Amino acid sequence: MSMEYNPGYLHHKNQGSSATLRELVFGMEDGMVSTLGAITGIAAAAQNHQTVILAGLVIISVESISMAVGSYLSSKSARDMDERKIEEEKIELEKFPEEEKEELIEMYVVDGWPKELAKTMVDTASKNKSLFLKEMSYRELGVVEGKLENPFKNGLVMGISYILGGTVPLMAYFLLPISSAIFVSVAITLFGLFLLGVYTASLSKRTWWKAGLEMFALASVAALVGYFVGQLVQRFFI
Numbered sequence: 001m002s003m004e005y006n007p008g009y010l011h012h013k014n015q016g017s018s019a020t021l022r023e024l025v026f027g028m029e030d031g032m033v034s035t036l037g038a039i040t041g042i043a044a045a046a047q048n049h050q051t052v053i054l055a056g057l058v059i060i061s062v063e064s065i066s067m068a069v070g071s072y073l074s075s076k077s078a079r080d081m082d083e084r085k086i087e088e089e090k091i092e093l094e095k096f097p098e099e100e101k102e103e104l105i106e107m108y109v110v111d112g113w114p115k116e117l118a119k120t121m122v123d124t125a126s127k128n129k130s131l132f133l134k135e136m137s138y139r140e141l142g143v144v145e146g147k148l149e150n151p152f153k154n155g156l157v158m159g160i161s162y163i164l165g166g167t168v169p170l171m172a173y174f175l176l177p178i179s180s181a182i183f184v185s186v187a188i189t190l191f192g193l194f195l196l197g198v199y200t201a202s203l204s205k206r207t208w209w210k211a212g213l214e215m216f217a218l219a220s221v222a223a224l225v226g227y228f229v230g231q232l233v234q235r236f237f238i
Helices: 018-046 049-095 097-110 115-126 129-141 151-170 178-202 208-236
Strands: none
Touching (some): 018 049, 018 208, 049 097, 049 129, 115 129, 178 208
8 A cells, every 4th residue: 555755744844943943932921921920919919000011011111121131141152052063073174184084083983984984975975075074063062063053043033022922911901990900811821821932832742731731731820829929019019
């Protein structure tokens, strides 16, 4: 019985780089959780629409920029470090080619390749400087040349996803009275985080409902802390 070739069945789908996905999920999750916790506490204490909306907009604006800059700088540091490692490896290949060939053979053997085949592979790779460097960078350093971090892209994704995530808990306060907005804000944010958890599970082998509940529980803690802190402030300081 023949099976029709299906690229989606036999090969991994192109879902973008793991770094971009990491920033997207982190930004959305942090935007929802941080904003929810903060504005829930402010709403519980202040009981004023303008105060809550102003505070929410300030939090989203400042934190999105802060997170984007942090993502950019950390990604740039990681990229610079990987580029330095590759450059050092290039120098070693030029100065000690035989030693590097022996080292690569051993790494192939450790990975399970037969020694004779490993020697043939290394002889072939060493005749091409670019291929030799690529193999050594990957095998020895765990760095894939040409697939390094993209700092600007990571920072942009982080900033935008934080804004989108932070907007979710704030929306209810534009439309509803404070008393109702608090609970609607918490509900839609928890649901949004549950869906985000389900989405991350679809990209891995995790159970979808476990991933969703993990996000749900995280946001619940943030909302409860924010609410009770707001209640304490209202009772003892306002």
